[in-house]
Amino acid sequence: RDVVFYNGRIDKEKLDIIFKNIVDKEAIDNYFLCGPGEMIFFIKDYLNQIGTDKEKIHFELFGVPGASSGQVEKPRTVEEGKMCSITIHEGGKTFTFKATQAAASILDAALQNNADLPFACKGGVCATCRAKLLEGQVEMKTNYALEQDEVNDGFILTCQAVPLTDRVVVDYDR
Numbered sequence: 793r794d795v796v797f798y799n800g801r802i803d804k805e806k807l808d809i810i811f812k813n814i815v816d817k818e819a820i821d822n823y824f825l826c827g828p829g830e831m832i833f834f835i836k837d838y839l840n841q842i843g844t845d846k847e848k849i850h851f852e853l854f855g856v857p858g859a860s861s862g863q864v865e866k867p868r869t870v871e872e873g874k875m876c877s878i879t880i881h882e883g884g885k886t887f888t889f890k891a892t893q894a895a896a897s898i899l900d901a902a903l904q905n906n907a908d909l910p911f912a913c914k915g916g917v918c919a920t921c922r923a924k925l926l927e928g929q930v931e932m933k934t935n936y937a938l939e940q941d942e943v944n945d946g947f948i949l950t951c952q953a954v955p956l957t958d959r960v961v962v963d964y965d966r
Contacts, residue, residue: 804838878902881961881965882909910964922942935952
């Protein structure tokens with residue numbers, strides 16, 4: 793005989809049952825969520841609503857509908873065709889090159905200049921391309937991987953970050 797609880801999507805009713813009858817939320821140090829994005833964000837919102845500290849909620853997305861292929865929309869704050877200098881520190885090496893400001897992500901511009909940098913999804917999901925912005929300003933088109941405190945501390949996803957200033961310096965080693 794099928795048990796309704798074990799079938800179908802996770803919804804508020806099921807989560808209420810879990811946290812009322814099965815799981816003591818005070819005994820949980822961290823929550824690690826994995827699955828379809830819609831489900832992850834639903835559960836994350838639920839956990840926030842029941843008072844879970846956001847620092848205790850971690851998730852991993854394997855894909856995002858409509859994820860970027862690395863091409864980003866040009867921010868309107870940049871002159872068309874303006875060049876910028878991008879300096880990248882990675883693996884103890886420094887690599888500097890010129891790129892058209894806001895034409896492509898920092899990662900794509902670096903790859904076009906034969907840089908060997910870490911990346912995986914190019915959709916703002918995995919954080920493999922996470923780096924610290926040391927100088928300049930960028931705009932991230934999408935961010936599903938970094939927590940707000942990481943962004944506040946200057947971390948960016950190079951696959952989603954486009955330069956907005958004449959000079960940008962990023963460090964993958966931090």
